[in-house]
Amino acid sequence: MSELNSKQENLRRRVERILPTVVKPGRYVGGELNQVHKAWDSVRTHFALVFPDIYDLGQSNLGIALLYDILNKRADVAAERAFAPWIDMEAAMRDAGIPLFSLENKRALSDFDIIGFSLPYETVYTNFINLLDLSNIPIFSKDRTVEMPLVIAGGQAIYNPEPVAPFVDAFALGEGEEAVLDVVNAYQAWEDKGGSREDLLIRLAEVPGVYVPSLYEVNYHGDGRIASIQPTHPSASLPIDKRIMAELPPPLTHFMVPNVEVVQERVSVEIMRGCTRGCRFCHAGMVNRPIRERSVNDILDTLREGIRQTGYEEVSLLSLSSSDYSQIIPLINGLGDLLREQQVNITLPSLRIESFSGEIMDALQDLSPGGGFTLAPEAGTERMRNVINKPISDAEFFDTVREIFEHDWNTVKLYFMIGHPQETLEDVAAIAELAKETLQIGRRIVGGRARIHLGVSTFIPKPHTPFQWAAFDDPVSIQEKISLLHDRLHGSKVKMTWNDPMASQHEAWLSRGDRRIADVIYKAWQNGARFDAWREHFNIEIWQNAFEDCDLDPDFYGKRARDLDEVLPWDHINAGVKKSFLKRDYEWSMEGRIRPDCRQQCYSCGILSSFSELRLAHPDGGWKCP
Amino acid sequence: MVDGSAPDMNPQEDITRIRVLYTKGESLRFTGHLDMQRIWERLLRRSSLPVRYSQGFHPRARLNLASALPLGFVSQSELLDFWMNEPLPINEIHSRLSNTAPPGLEIKEVSQATLSEDALQVQMAASEFEVEFFDPQDPEELKEKVDDFLAQDTIMRRRRKKLYDLRPLVLEINVLNRENDEPALQMKLKAEEGATGRPDEVMHELGYENTEYLVCRTKLILSNTLAKVSITQ
Numbered sequence: 001m002s003e004l005n006s007k008q009e010n011l012r013r014r015v016e017r018i019l020p021t022v023v024k025p026g027r028y029v030g031g032e033l034n035q036v037h038k039a040w041d042s043v044r045t046h047f048a049l050v051f052p053d054i055y056d057l058g059q060s061n062l063g064i065a066l067l068y069d070i071l072n073k074r075a076d077v078a079a080e081r082a083f084a085p086w087i088d089m090e091a092a093m094r095d096a097g098i099p100l101f102s103l104e105n106k107r108a109l110s111d112f113d114i115i116g117f118s119l120p121y122e123t124v125y126t127n128f129i130n131l132l133d134l135s136n137i138p139i140f141s142k143d144r145t146v147e148m149p150l151v152i153a154g155g156q157a158i159y160n161p162e163p164v165a166p167f168v169d170a171f172a173l174g175e176g177e178e179a180v181l182d183v184v185n186a187y188q189a190w191e192d193k194g195g196s197r198e199d200l201l202i203r204l205a206e207v208p209g210v211y212v213p214s215l216y217e218v219n220y221h222g223d224g225r226i227a228s229i230q231p232t233h234p235s236a237s238l239p240i241d242k243r244i245m246a247e248l249p250p251p252l253t254h255f256m257v258p259n260v261e262v263v264q265e266r267v268s269v270e271i272m273r274g275c276t277r278g279c280r281f282c283h284a285g286m287v288n289r290p291i292r293e294r295s296v297n298d299i300l301d302t303l304r305e306g307i308r309q310t311g312y313e314e315v316s317l318l319s320l321s322s323s324d325y326s327q328i329i330p331l332i333n334g335l336g337d338l339l340r341e342q343q344v345n346i347t348l349p350s351l352r353i354e355s356f357s358g359e360i361m362d363a364l365q366d367l368s369p370g371g372g373f374t375l376a377p378e379a380g381t382e383r384m385r386n387v388i389n390k391p392i393s394d395a396e397f398f399d400t401v402r403e404i405f406e407h408d409w410n411t412v413k414l415y416f417m418i419g420h421p422q423e424t425l426e427d428v429a430a431i432a433e434l435a436k437e438t439l440q441i442g443r444r445i446v447g448g449r450a451r452i453h454l455g456v457s458t459f460i461p462k463p464h465t466p467f468q469w470a471a472f473d474d475p476v477s478i479q480e481k482i483s484l485l486h487d488r489l490h491g492s493k494v495k496m497t498w499n500d501p502m503a504s505q506h507e508a509w510l511s512r513g514d515r516r517i518a519d520v521i522y523k524a525w526q527n528g529a530r531f532d533a534w535r536e537h538f539n540i541e542i543w544q545n546a547f548e549d550c551d552l553d554p555d556f557y558g559k560r561a562r563d564l565d566e567v568l569p570w571d572h573i574n575a576g577v578k579k580s581f582l583k584r585d586y587e588w589s590m591e592g593r594i595r596p597d598c599r600q601q602c603y604s605c606g607i608l609s610s611f612s613e614l615r616l617a618h619p620d621g622g623w624k625c626p
Numbered sequence: 627m628v629d630g631s632a633p634d635m636n637p638q639e640d641i642t643r644i645r646v647l648y649t650k651g652e653s654l655r656f657t658g659h660l661d662m663q664r665i666w667e668r669l670l671r672r673s674s675l676p677v678r679y680s681q682g683f684h685p686r687a688r689l690n691l692a693s694a695l696p697l698g699f700v701s702q703s704e705l706l707d708f709w710m711n712e713p714l715p716i717n718e719i720h721s722r723l724s725n726t727a728p729p730g731l732e733i734k735e736v737s738q739a740t741l742s743e744d745a746l747q748v749q750m751a752a753s754e755f756e757v758e759f760f761d762p763q764d765p766e767e768l769k770e771k772v773d774d775f776l777a778q779d780t781i782m783r784r785r786r787k788k789l790y791d792l793r794p795l796v797l798e799i800n801v802l803n804r805e806n807d808e809p810a811l812q813m814k815l816k817a818e819e820g821a822t823g824r825p826d827e828v829m830h831e832l833g834y835e836n837t838e839y840l841v842c843r844t845k846l847i848l849s850n851t852l853a854k855v856s857i858t859q
Contacts, residue, residue: 017760019656020698020836026661031653033728257668257728259657311668311726313684343671343685 011098012106018092026260027055028089030081030103033257034309036068037104038078045184047071047079048102048112048149052119052127053533055083059256060264062318063155064118066252067180077184080104080112084127087531090134100134109135112149114187116172116180119155119164122510123503123533126525128153129167139522141169141214146197150204152183159242159287160463160570163513163521165213170204173211173573174242175273177249182207205235209243212236216572218515224556226514226567239574242287244611246618248273248294253305257312266314266347267306269299271331275320276598276624279378280389280589281417283462284320286582287575289607290615291599293622296327300334307342315339316347323360324597326624332363339367361407372411372453373404379420380430386592387422389466389585394434401438405445412438412452418481419459419473419504421589428481431456432488439494454496456485458504462511464575466585468568471561472508475501502540506532509543509557514569517557519550578606602626641678642710644719645739650701650843651730659694665728666691670708672726675719678709692746692846693753693817696824698836701843707739707746746848750817752797754845755825757811760838765801765809771832772799772811781831785824792831795823817846 019025040046049068051058058064064081071079080102085093093099099108109115115135117128129139132151138144141151153164154172161171172179186207190200205212215236219227231238251269258265274291275284303315315338317331325331339346346367375397379385382393404412416431435454442450458478461470478501489496510517523546531537547554562568564583571579581604585595595603602608608615608625615623650662657665667687670677679685692705720736727733743749775781781793798814815823825841 013760017837024656025698026656026658029653029656031729035729257665259654259665259728260661261664308672308674311671313667313671313686343679345684 008107011101011108014096014098015101015106018089018096018098022089022092023086024056024260026258027083028085028103029259030106032259034254035104035256036072036079038072040078040105040107043078044076045078045114045188046107046112047077047184048082048109048115049079050082050109050115050117050131052084052117052124052131053531054086055258055260056262058083058118059258059262061118061120062252062268062270063120063176065255066249067116067176069252069254070177070180071184074181074184076188078104080107082109082131084131084531085134087537090130093134099136100131110137110149114150114152114183117151117153117155117168119153119157121157121533122163122507123538124157125164125510125521126529126532128164129522129525130530132167133525140166142166144169144197146200150187150200154179156284156287159283159573159575160511160513161211161213161573162218162515162569163510163517165515166518168213169201171211171213172243173209173240174575175245176243177245179207179209179243183210202233202235205233205237209241211240211573213515218569220516224516224553225563226569226571228567229569229572239572241574241610242576244290244576244614245273245292246611246614247621248292251294251298251302253302253309255306255310255312257310264316265312266316267303267310267312268316268318269302269306270294270318271299271322271325272319272622272624276324277321278389278585278595278598280387280466280585281378281420281459281462282320283465286465286577288320289576289605290611291624293326293624295622296331296334299331300338303335303338304342307344312344314345314347322348328360329363332360332367336363336366358403361403365407372413372451373409374413374415375400375404376415377434378415378417379423379427380416380432380434381427383592384420384423384427384430386594387589388417388420389589389594391594397434398437398441401441402445405442405450408446410442410446410449410451412442412450413455414438414452415455415457417457417459418485419478421459421467421470423473425481425484428484429488432485432492432494435489435494435496436492439492452494454485454489454494456482456496456498458499458501460504460508460511463568463570464573464577464582466582466589468512468582469562469564469566469586472505472558474559475505478504500535500538503532503535503538505554505558506538506540506543509547509554512562512569513557516550516552520546520552523549574610576605576607576610578604578609581605599624599626640712641741642713643739643741643743644708644710645737646706646708646723646733647735647737648704648706648727649730649732649734650695650699650704651732652700653730654728655698655700658697659691662695663689663691665731666706666708669723669726669728669731673722675714675722676711678711690746692848693750693822695843696826696841699755699825699841699843702734703843703845705746705846713738747819749848750819750846751849752814752847753817753843754812754814754847756802756842756844757813757825757829758840758842759808759810759834760840763809765803768809768811769801772801775799775828775832783827783831785827792823792827795821796828799828812844814847 049064051064068079071077082102132139151169153168154176158171186203190203201212204210205215215233217232218229221227272293274288276291279285378390385391439452461467482498524542527542529542666689670687678688689708695701716736724733780791783792795816800812802810802812804810
């Protein structure tokens with residue numbers, strides 16, 4: 001046995017010994033059905049895909065599954081998975097000197113060529129750097145040497161990459177299906193030629209959609225606002241355009257089937273990507289443009305094949321707004337046949353109110369009688385709904401509610417946000433009234449079986465949205481609004497759940513952070529922050545102290561409304577929607593002016609001008625832009 | 627059925643009860659009993675065998691696992707029954723199950739069971755296990771510990787706050803001398819409903835923590851000898 005192999009065997013054995021001492025050890029063993037396991041020495045490039053939260057969540061992530069499939073289809077690449085160990089496992093690993101390892105070959109992450117982190121939301125940032133540390137890889141990009149793995153990141157959060165820029169060698173912006181292979185090619189070409197780590201980074205910067213933060217310089221005004229963001233190397237482009245797929249790539253059917261329970265175990269198919277509604281708070285709706293649809297036949301074939309390959313008993317449709325899918329009725333009818341034939345169930349994602357017809361409900365009824373129905377008006381008054389560009393009148397809303405109960409659904413889930421720009425206490429109180437009235441309507445139609453769940457989250461201004469300039473509400477004010485809702489709902493039997501205002505504030509700080517906030521993240525991690533997305537682990541004091549230690553004012557990032565002329569930390573990132581469009585939309589919101597769905601009329605958001613050539617080259621891409 | 631009506635019933639004589647002997651390998655070591663049931667439901671769905679499902683909006687395959695295996699153990703000998711709406715050649719069933727089984731679950735034997743038999747859990751009488759140690763052991767010392775254990779009449783232990791006597795649940799313990807000179811243990815424990823011995827409890831009584839050894843179930847013994855259960859390695 002070679003020295004390396006025995007070192008490897010040793011790691012495997014040491015892991016085996018600690019597994020009986022931790023909760024749910026099945027998270028750490030791999031070996032699932034449809035896992036791809038390649039002999040370590042049989043491939044040239046080793047690519048670790050890491051989701052910085054526990055297996056239970058990460059294993060359900062469709063993005064990771066897609067990239068895993070794409071990378072492993074290449075004969076010269078092995079993609080292996082790693083997830084964050086839970087607190088007990090991390091402690092046991094650190095005690096036993098076990099580094100973070102991949103599930104397939106049980107190799108230390110430092111043995112890989114490329115490590116790709118998925119960063120879907122800001123609250124995984126401390127886990128992300130914790131995993132670098134657990135892999136014995138320097139946390140700061142500048143400290144890594146030529147023999148260490150390349151650390152890249154992608155995902156929805158990194159449309160503002162700056163808060164984690166010092167930790168990441170290169171970001172892949174936008175849709176990763178093609179970009180990930182371009183990164184591998186650039187890496188291999190660099191290996192062939194030989195060179196320094198900087199040579200590698202420069203090569204990567206030349207890949208479309210790849211942002212190498214160390215090749216840019218940020219200058220600040222005295223008050224902390226940004227003066228300029230400039231490339232420091234000719235290969236670094238400005239702006240950096242996100243990548244998109246001209247048409248949706250072939251859907252995944254080869255899902256892995258976990259051996260222990262995870263949050264989502266089902267065959268999921270993306271029925272469309274992007275959204276045309278233009279809700280002004282919605283990050284996903286802005287950064288995932290343009291809207292591209294998959295055909296009904298493609299969707300049904302995918303589900304059938306996915307069931308055949310997994311044996312899952314549940315299927316799900318993914319999109320930002322399924323009822324906007326242009327072929328929704330044929331799809332639902334096709335699904336009905338499929339469900340009966342395969343004896344499986346379906347879960348349905350978000351459905352919009354105004355696109356709901358009795359016809360859709362008639363068809364849906366066939367799929368999942370009973371159960372709950374989810375509506376997301378997001379604001380309590382018509383005025384407020386115009387401000388956020390989710391226009392629907394109270395009358396239309398109640399018509400829909402009536403229709404739902406008449407179609408024999410008993411439970412309605414209502415999602416609202418508080419803390420919107422221009423929000424008054426009357427707007428908040430109206431949420432309670434709307435929920436109570438919904439319950440009354442339900443009682444009149446289905447009697448005592450009617451149930452209303454009210455989910456109240458807090459608005460967080462997000463980069464690349466029309467509300468990117470808006471102030472985040474004060475936690476004290478948010479708490480008052482939650483208390484107001486409690487008072488108004490007292491004795492009403494409407495069940496309410498809400499977010500911790502402090503957790504929302506934390507997310508708000510990071511969402512619109514600049515490069516300097518990386519030090520705060522690092523400090524917070526040093527002081528024990530991790531699993532910030534988990535209520536039982538999130539600790540606001542650690543973060544407040546970290547800001548203080550770094551001599552930064554958290555209100556600068558949260559409460560402060562940005563000046564419309566200010567250079568924003570993510571201005572060098574082109575998500576496809578122009579800043580001028582967002583600015584105009586923000587101004588419209590202040591006038592209470594709505595912008596209708598853009599499938600009727602193009603408002604030149606910037607997508608078509610950014611990707612006109614791509615669209616011309618793929619006339620059958622399923623784009624729904626006019 | 628979506629319209630709520632009952633499906634066409636198969637004639638009773640076509641319903642077939644199939645018994646499967648299978649392994650639970652490394653990658654399934656930490657998959658618990660409920661998760662094993664789900665693994666089997668999915669395996670059966672993938673196999674496209676004419677499995678009998680329950681009625682309603684969440685149809686589930688009718689299946690029956692003989693005996694829960696404690697978390698962390700592997701097994702060469704697990705038993706399960708499932709039911710089909712129509713008969714198929716045993717070979718065909720065997721190959722369809724094998725083709726869709728996940729890593730670590732090897733289909734060793736497929737047979738037909740009589741419909742009138744009791745559920746497997748009810749038929750369970752005893753289990754045999756082998757225990758391998760991660761670290762080298764002194765065979766003499768081990769033998770002494772085992773002898774001391776067996777010499778006792780009662781061994782009172784507490785598990786999940788319940789006091790019970792472990793000793794009558796232990797039918798046999800032997801020290802095996804393996805080819806590699808590393809001693810292992812072989813034990814036979816009672817596995818009746820409400821009176822099931824656990825190897826990890828025995829090991830703890832012998833002075834070993836669960837991080838020091840690996841347990842493999844080697845044999846299930848059913849009380850109903852008419853049922854086909856010749857399952858030795």
